[in-house]
Amino acid sequence: MVDRDAAALDDPVGESLRGHHRHLARRLGQVAVYLPQVATFAAVSADPDPAEWADLARLLGRGELADLFSHPAIPPADWEPVFTLDGVQMIGPADAEPVPGVVELGADDVPEMLELAARTQPGPFWPRTHELGTYLGIRENGTLVAMAGERLRPPGWTEISAVCTAPEVRGRGHATRLVRALAARIAARGERPFLHVAAANVGAIAVYERLGFRVRKRVTFRGFRTP
Ligand SMILES: CC(C)(COP(=O)(O)OP(=O)(O)OC[C@H]1O[C@@H](n2cnc3c(N)ncnc32)[C@H](O)[C@@H]1OP(=O)(O)O)[C@@H](O)C(=O)NCCC(=O)NCCS
Structure with a gap:
């Protein structure tokens, strides 16, 4: 398998919410999340700016879980860490x-x-x-x-x-x-x-x-x- 085929696996949530699962997505600007009761995963761009984090906060509401799945982006300092888990x-x-x-x-x-x-x-x-x-x-x-x-x-x-x-x-x-x-x-x-x-x-x-x-x-x- 060539590397190109696996590139989609580096952003599996974003690739799904923009593609096969778009009917299960809520969107605002660049960000997207799954519908409630389907999944808690959120998708952001590769290097989100403050406006994008603000959009995600607005989309989810105050005090809600922003589950970034395996995305490496770090939200602003006033976003409280809820969990960190090493996986493969x-x-x-x-x-x-x-x-x-x-x-x-x-x-x-x-x-x-x-x-x-x-x-x-x-x-x-x-x-x-x-x-x-x-x-x-x-x-x-x-x-x-x-x-x-x-x-x-x-x-x-x-x-x-x-x-x-x-x-x-x-x-x-x-x-x-x-x-x-x-x-x-x-x-x-x-x-x-x-x-x-x-x-x-x-x-x-x-x-x-x-x-x-x-x-x-x-x-x-x-x-x-x-x-
Ligand atoms: C991980 C999990 C799903 C495995 O379920 P399982 O039905 O017991 O799995 P299998 O029976 O297919 O395989 C488990 C073991 O049984 C062995 N086995 C497979 N077929 C067998 C058979 N016919 N008879 C006896 N043993 C068998 C496997 O070789 C394996 O051996 P191991 O104990 O040395 O690893 C189960 O432990 C579980 O529900 N864990 C909690 C939830 C979880 O962590 N899920 C994974 C999330 S990513």
């Missing part, structure tokens, strides 16, 4: 075999998806997050025990996210199957999968590496509170 961005294989036994999840499944995400903490998950892409699950005796889905969509790429398995059924290959099933769907439309994971989450990284994902770069996730 990984790129997945160009093709994968489809997987039986996984089901597509939709609006009716949202209460169960929220409950599973609350129990397993795979990352932010809101009532409308599933509108970002396809979410797949595995049910045991009718109960949702594992899920994974598609989140950011920079051109040519789809991010796999919300990978989680209920603690009592871990180690059975559920996450492996779900990530493989998503990777197969992504490859079938000519795109490549990528994902983000906390650098300390060595268990999840091991699962992804076994599936052929490789670290592209280290990132730092940061969130701030607007003044």
Whole structure:
């Protein structure tokens, strides 16, 4: 793969909000954020000036979370840091075999998806997050025990996210199957999968590496509170 293809991965939120997810965006001037209940991520330009930060503050409102995802820009001093988390961005294989036994999840499944995400903490998950892409699950005796889905969509790429398995059924290959099933769907439309994971989450990284994902770069996730 040439570098040019991966350039969109350096601003995955902005590339998604300007492109595939523009119907889920709120915009003001140069800045954009996802609709409430979909995601908290905000996109700013490469080197935002004070007017751009002011636009983001106006768009979000006072005292709201400005989740810059992996963007390195530093807001003005009166923006209170809320979190900083070291992570890695990984790129997945160009093709994968489809997987039986996984089901597509939709609006009716949202209460169960929220409950599973609350129990397993795979990352932010809101009532409308599933509108970002396809979410797949595995049910045991009718109960949702594992899920994974598609989140950011920079051109040519789809991010796999919300990978989680209920603690009592871990180690059975559920996450492996779900990530493989998503990777197969992504490859079938000519795109490549990528994902983000906390650098300390060595268990999840091991699962992804076994599936052929490789670290592209280290990132730092940061969130701030607007003044
Ligand atoms: C990370 C996580 C999703 C893994 O889920 P899982 O369903 O247990 O994953 P898998 O079963 O596919 O793989 C996990 C392990 O089981 C092993 N395994 C895979 N298939 C297996 C099978 N059929 N039988 C036994 N073990 C198996 C894997 O080799 C792997 O081994 P390891 O423990 O040495 O790493 C789960 O631990 C989780 O929900 N964590 C909290 C949320 C989270 O951090 N999500 C990732 C966000 S980026």
